[in-house]
Amino acid sequence: MRIVVILKQVPDLVEEFEVNQDGSDIDREYLTLLLNEFDNHALEEALLIKDATGAGVDVVGLDDSGIDQSLYSALAKGADRAIKLTGLDTSSGWVDTHARAAMFAGWLRGETFDLVLTGVQAADDLDGQLAPILGSMLDLAQVSVVVGVHVADVHVADGVSAEQEFAGGVVATLAVTTPAVIGVQAARQPPRYVPIAKIRQVQQAGGIEQVAIAAPSVGAGLAVRRMYSPEQTSHAEMLTGSDAEVAEKMIELIRSRGLLK
Amino acid sequence: MVNDVVVIAEHAGGALTDTTFELLGKARQLADDWGGQAIAVLVGDAALATQLGAAGLVVTVDGPGFVEYTSDSYLDAVMAAIGDRAPRLVMLSTTTAGLDLAGAMSVRWDAPLVSSVVAVVAEGDAVVATSQIYGGKIMAECVITADRALVAVIAGSFPSGAGHRDGAPDVEALVPSAQGAARVVFRSRAEPAAGDVDITAVDVLVAVGRGIGSKDDIELVQEFAEAIGAPVAASRPVVDAGWLPKTRQVGKSGLKVKPRAYIMFGISGAPEHLEGMRDAELIIACNTDAKAPIFDVAHYGTTVDLFDLLPELTEKAGG
Ligand SMILES: Cc1cc2nc3c(=O)[nH]c(=O)nc-3n(C[C@H](O)[C@H](O)[C@H](O)COP(=O)(O)OP(=O)(O)OC[C@H]3O[C@@H](n4cnc5c(N)ncnc54)[C@H](O)[C@@H]3O)c2cc1C
Ligand SMILES: Nc1ncnc2c1ncn2[C@@H]1O[C@H](COP(=O)(O)O)[C@@H](O)[C@H]1O
Numbered sequence: 056m057r058i059v060v061i062l063k064q065v066p067d068l069v070e071e072f073e074v075n076q077d078g079s080d081i082d083r084e085y086l087t088l089l090l091n092e093f094d095n096h097a098l099e100e101a102l103l104i105k106d107a108t109g110a111g112v113d114v115v116g117l118d119d120s121g122i123d124q125s126l127y128s129a130l131a132k133g134a135d136r137a138i139k140l141t142g143l144d145t146s147s148g149w150v151d152t153h154a155r156a157a158m159f160a161g162w163l164r165g166e167t168f169d170l171v172l173t174g175v176q177a178a179d180d181l182d183g184q185l186a187p188i189l190g191s192m193l194d195l196a197q198v199s200v201v202v203g204v205h206v207a208d209v210h211v212a213d214g215v216s217a218e219q220e221f222a223g224g225v226v227a228t229l230a231v232t233t234p235a236v237i238g239v240q241a242a243r244q245p246p247r248y249v250p251i252a253k254i255r256q257v258q259q260a261g262g263i264e265q266v267a268i269a270a271p272s273v274g275a276g277l278a279v280r281r282m283y284s285p286e287q288t289s290h291a292e293m294l295t296g297s298d299a300e301v302a303e304k305m306i307e308l309i310r311s312r313g314l315l316k
Numbered sequence: 317m318v319n320d321v322v323v324i325a326e327h328a329g330g331a332l333t334d335t336t337f338e339l340l341g342k343a344r345q346l347a348d349d350w351g352g353q354a355i356a357v358l359v360g361d362a363a364l365a366t367q368l369g370a371a372g373l374v375v376t377v378d379g380p381g382f383v384e385y386t387s388d389s390y391l392d393a394v395m396a397a398i399g400d401r402a403p404r405l406v407m408l409s410t411t412t413a414g415l416d417l418a419g420a421m422s423v424r425w426d427a428p429l430v431s432s433v434v435a436v437v438a439e440g441d442a443v444v445a446t447s448q449i450y451g452g453k454i455m456a457e458c459v460i461t462a463d464r465a466l467v468a469v470i471a472g473s474f475p476s477g478a479g480h481r482d483g484a485p486d487v488e489a490l491v492p493s494a495q496g497a498a499r500v501v502f503r504s505r506a507e508p509a510a511g512d513v514d515i516t517a518v519d520v521l522v523a524v525g526r527g528i529g530s531k532d533d534i535e536l537v538q539e540f541a542e543a544i545g546a547p548v549a550a551s552r553p554v555v556d557a558g559w560l561p562k563t564r565q566v567g568k569s570g571l572k573v574k575p576r577a578y579i580m581f582g583i584s585g586a587p588e589h590l591e592g593m594r595d596a597e598l599i600i601a602c603n604t605d606a607k608a609p610i611f612d613v614a615h616y617g618t619t620v621d622l623f624d625l626l627p628e629l630t631e632k633a634g635g
Binding site: 066068069071072074081092096152153175176178179180181182183184185186187188190191192195196197198199200216219220221222223224225226227228229230231232235238240241242244245275276277278279280281282283284285288289290291292293294295298299301302303304305306308309312314315316 | 328333384385386387388411412415416417418419420422423424427428429430431432444447448449450451452453454455456457458459460461462465468497499500501502503504505506507508519520544545546552553556557558562565568569570571572576577579584598599600601605607609610611612613614615616617618619620624625628629631632633
């Protein structure tokens with residue numbers, strides 16, 4: 056079995072977001088990029104399947120700034136191959152999901168694989184999520200919001216079984232014919248850590264393959280007229296003072312409502 | 317141009333979901349403005365069509381293959397229901413089914429999609445949809461000039477009241493064409509296991525998010541919660557990291573809670589979390605990031621570091 060995991064870097068949400076001068080994108084100059092947390096879960100789920108069955112795991116990303124780090128880190132965790140697709144200019148800012156998906160579809164059409172796993176969403180998914188868009192472009196089965204993928208399930212002759220999560224934590228178990236594209240919400244267990252030293256070691260050995268793909272002509276079909284920080288229609292009343300004073304005020308808020316046991 | 321607005325209806329446990337009515341109210345308004353009609357597409361459980369009075373037309377697709385939701389057969393069904401109707405706009409929610417279907421429909425129907433939408437307005441011939449991205453920190457106003465488009469709307473963005481109307485919509489039952497072997501087949505459904513405490517049934521909840529940083533430090537939160545006699549709830553990352561059980565998760569894919577007080581530490585206020593707690597009577601948020609979206613929802617807030625605040629709180633609550 057061959058599993059392809061699609062990785063992407065997104066800005067660290069803990070940072071301060073500013074909009075650029077013409078309001079068309081966020082200001083990316085000082086942003087720290089991190090692996091999309093849901094992609095990290097997708098990678099973990101793939102590695103768990105590899106641990107159990109010996110499946111091959113390839114990681115693939117577009118040639119975004121910083122992607123090498125995520126690819127090397129995936130190799131250090133146990134991925135077999137890392138591939139970087141070049142050909143789409145991502146240097147000038149946000150690239151819509153449809154164009155990204157078309158790049159991956161362009162590559163995957165020439166590959167043999169059983170599963171494509173990727174994060175259920177990314178923080179900058181303005182024009183939809185990658186898994187369903189890619190699945191549809193390839194005309195493959197696709198399932199989103201998945202919290203577990205099991206291969207060699209006795210119920211599934213020619214595919215995998217996937218657990219799809221609904222509101223309230225209700226989980227449906229599905230038989231999914233492969234090849235399939237799956238959007239992973241959470242792996243069965245927390246993503247593994249890999250020591251920095253090991254990543255450095257892998258990095259020194261190199262090993263990211265580059266594949267050129269013709270830039271797609273499709274795009275999201277929409278124009279961002281304006282980006283802005285949300286107007287605060289209401290804002291919390293901020294409690295100020297020393298740590299102790301703030302604590303006292305919070306306790307008083309609870310106490311005054313008769314809620315302190 | 318056909319100025320109809322289609323809503324992909326959803327149901328669970330034999331009832332239409334709230335978000336279906338939220339979308340329908342908005343669809344009705346847009347369709348009225350444009351001189352078109354609101355059309356609800358209802359896959360499975362065709363009997364629910366009578367509750368969709370706000371729609372001018374309900375297209376149902378029902379039959380043995382549609383008893384349970386699956387991405388593959390429902391996608392075929394909604395595409396068949398749209399057929400050559402050529403609506404101006406198709407509306408879905410960012411629910412699990414909505415996430416499956418919206419992107420896939422956008423490719424199959426070759427129409428632009430705006431996701432994580434919180435507002436939709438008509439501006440002349442264009443649709444302007446506002447999307448909430450970067451965990452709620454940035455709004456993006458998108459102009460769609462194509463003659464058809466899809467939006468996937470965040471729950472709670474529109475009031476559901478306008479979607480609940482009496483009326484007898486026309487119903488068109490679509491007989492699905494013979495399908496090939498489904499690529500996604502439903503096997504079983506499991507409800508979440510009951511936990512040691514029911515966080516939906518208490519007056520006060522103390523909630524913790526990724527800001528706590530490690531499993532060991534959850535204890536700090538637990539000590540305070542104990543001191544005020546409240547259970548500890550959590551955001552999704554805390555649960556996914558295995559620091560607290562799933563039964564404590566609040567939000568879209570967790571539990572919806574409405575306590576008299578919700579006291580939260582290190583939670584940013586992503587839309588998926590807000591979905592589960594925004595109706596709490598009193599919300600107090602501790603977050604070192606003064607721009608965290610949670611402060612738009614909380615009643616009281618502080619940017620004191622949770623590691624400094626919690627020991628003080630525990631001491632004061634005990635004394
Ligand atoms: C389909 C789907 C369903 C989802 N369902 C849910 C759900 O049910 N529930 C849910 O919660 N999420 C859900 N999510 C995830 C959601 O998108 C967010 O990722 C999540 O809510 C973020 O959790 P958080 O606020 O704890 O973490 P973060 O967003 O990482 O926020 C951590 C916060 O802690 C603050 N902080 C850091 N250090 C300190 C400190 N020392 N003192 C004080 N503050 C500090 C930071 O400023 C930051 O704002 C879902 C996502 C998807 C795609
Ligand atoms: N609690 C639930 N959560 C999510 N989906 C559900 C739930 N119950 C039923 N469903 C799905 O909703 C559809 C209709 O279910 P029902 O109305 O119970 O026949 C089916 O496709 C089910 O898979």
